[in-house]
Amino acid sequence: MSQKYVALLRGINVGGKRKLKMADLRESVLKIGFTQVSTYIQSGNLFFTTEEKNATILEEKLAQHLLEEYTYDIPVIIRTSEEIEKVIAENPFPEAEDFKLLHLVFLKEKPSETSIKDFEKLEFPSEKFKIEAQHLYVNYTDGVRNSKLSTTLIEKKLNTKATARNWKTLLKIESLLKD
Template sequence: MTTYIALLRGINVSGKNIIKMVELKQLFLDLGYHDVITYIQSGNVIFKSHIKESILIEDTIVSGILKRFNYAVNVLVLTKNELMKIFNSNPFLAKDPTMDISKLHVTFLNTEPDLSNKHQIDALVINSDDEFIISENCVYLHCPNGSGNSKLTNNLFQKKLNSAATTRNWKTVTKLIELSN
């Protein structure tokens, strides 16, 4: 069986799309997944499956959430190995391993990013301390003044890179790696 991590976007935010983690865990079990673990309320689920195609799993989860909770949410499914590669490839930590991880985030993209509008994102950070690096299907973020003060938002990357996206802070990514072991 393969270990997967599902990242749900837009649940339990500002009182919208409320799903209790016990109910989300039960949905995954009902969908036939094994060893299901949820982590915090923002929609992180670690589970195992015999299915080898992440896109099939994503479609099943999206359909299951729509049917059971009547919410249309974006779901990104990564294998444990894919998440580990993203974790081990953070260019900010490669440059400075002592960097404050509370200032680091990663935006996961469902598809290969369309870079034709990258210059518009670059323009937003010219006079800012914020930094971003696009690498394959993710965007690494360093927001030294806090993500709440940054113009580098999930919606910005989703719109400008033409890919569904969901963002997690580095502490969450680290915990997902730990829980998936």
């Protein structure tokens, strides 16, 4: 039986770099056996169905395809609808008023306990954050633009690839996974 997934691509169509047209992406992933393919906005949210049940295999397959097809080394993080529903339900910041300021950072791998402890010692006066398994919830209370807590810093400190989505986008991803 087929499973529906979302692939979250890191750092495409940002600041004019690693440009990737979503129509081209949708067409190209048909070559690697993905079906019922769709995308949401230009930031790399790819929905597809496949028989494969191993997300790691799918991440590697898609990353390799993107490298061969577009010559982009793009980190890929894949989640199921159940995983997306779970992280939304477990939001530790339900009081966040502006969904554009509440982000979920998807981590490719679960960080080590040492990395987590070191990360939690960092001080960001305008941000609240909480690490749960392969996700980092961040409430950028004063806005993302001026924050020192960037995805690049998160990757460096937690020693894993990551990609972030704001809460509004995350809710839309959840909705599209149910379609």
